[in-house]
Amino acid sequence: MSTTEWLNPLEHILNCPVRLVTLQQSDWEELTKKADRVFLGDDPNSRLAAEGSRVEQEGTVWIVAGNVNKTIEAIEIQSPGLQQRELELISWTLRTQSLRNQTTKASAASLSESENFALKLSEWIQQQLESEEPSYSIPDSLTAGGKLFAEMIPFLLITEQPNTKQAAFSELEKLLRSFLADDILLIPLKNQEWLIWGPASLLRDADSELADDEDEETVEDSLASICHGLHEMLASEWIGECHLAVAHPTSPAKGIVETTALLRETINLGRKFHVGTNIHLPWMLQLERLLNAIPEVQRSRYLEHSLKRSELFVEAEMLATLEAFFALDCNVSETAKKLYIHRNTLLYRLDKLKQETGLDVRQFRDAVLVKIILLLYKVTKRN
Known part of the structure; x- marks a missing residue:
């Protein structure tokens, strides 16, 4: 949660005015000179305004929430009645959040470009799925230069064994590229849950093997065939038993949220009504969807x-x-x-x-x- 997102809850808890202000380093130094009380964290001799540092003056408190290029974001609290323990708790929270952000950045620096992108996309998808008013179109910053506007085949993979250590992103990505194609998109969602997008060319290849006519039934037969093959490969070469669902091709940029919700529902219905089945196809679960409602x-x-x-x-x-x-x-x-x-x-x-x-x-x-x-x-x- 960002600083701005918890300002209103903090104001409600403290029952006093709280706002976010921007200060220059020189402004902060001036405040520390005139303050009635100063807390500069673990290094009181440092001139830098570290997260959690605070100054108090005539009933107003400024607590540093962030410091980038000598521009300081501080939480300004106007309440002379606040206890020191409450202020210490806010400072500790901001320091902890800063350490967590640094750890996240350090971890992201060691990840591949595709994994970093997948994690950002995963965060956005889950935010939309949990939102009361979701956005169904991916923002321009996450469309990978227009790559996600092409039609792709979506799969949802859920591993079956909770005690089995998750394979690394790179390991699964490499395995999928060897089976599907180099041009795949792998997105980790919740624990043991992966969203996989394969190229639409897989469908054309499967159609040519199954039948010459390309009606709707043949398309679904082709998707089912691809899904069975992928499940067999994953079960034997990666994690063991798992659940896999597939849906009709769509553009990730426009349909990634709705498709993820559909595939999750499909696996939930399949596991609920057909215990022992690992391949779940939405067009085969229409009656189950109706009964479940x-x-x-x-x-x-x-x-x-x-x-x-x-x-x-x-x-x-x-x-x-x-x-x-x-x-x-x-x-x-x-x-x-x-x-x-x-x-x-x-x-x-x-x-x-x-x-x-x-x-x-x-x-x-x-x-x-x-x-x-x-x-x-x-x-x-x-x-």
Whole structure:
């Protein structure tokens, strides 16, 4: 938090006027000569105005908040009733903040140019995500000379093992460049969370391998294929188990905040409704997104009513059967093959479900209802 951001809270706590003033070194030296009381920090003989130094004169206190090129920013507090302990606490806070800033600058100096840029961009993104009125366009100072206006493919990576030491930025960046392309953008977000942007050319390459027609479904199949390949590489060569989401290509300069929010929601929905799944695709979670928006009390009430009709829904064999049936677009023959059972065995199970619940999953309307029941059961069971 910058000095100006905590002036108002400080004024509220002290219950007296507080403002930020600018002084020259000569002004500060004049104040120290006329002051009733002077505190110059660890080095009382120094003529420099270090952060936390303060002078008191006739009920007004000036405490140094910053000193750049002999231009001093000081907090001016007008209150003759302040206790020395309160002033010492403010001075200590400013000195601590100064040391922290120096450490941050020293650390930044040792980072690569791409990592420094990524950290600045990460800070801006997280500020917008936490803001009540976010800005969705990256400021000009962070657009990397126009590079971020081109369409790119966004991925969100969340590592699975909290006790595993995070790999260095440079290590992950090198690994991604070897798998995706040299022209990637890696942004560290929260702990164990990375935003990755790859070139749109990856999508064209994947399209040519999958199919000749380039309709919307093929684009999504291509994105899913790239995401699976990237997850396999990361899981085997970097951190082990992790979660990965991908979205449609967009321009980072215009859509980085909304895309980050979408990918976070996608992984949260995937982990909530599909435990054990590591690849999460937003276009495959539309129903889950809708169900998640329903209040939990209403979801539980609907599920309780549905489960009273039959215990078949909670049997492991029936759950596995229905999962496979829906995953294969309600294709009876393909489902029987996947489950390694005879087609007639599968039909027997589906007929049994129909007899006991009145729901025939071979009919579209009933299939939708059973799918909803299964999704709600997964969430309610864990809760």
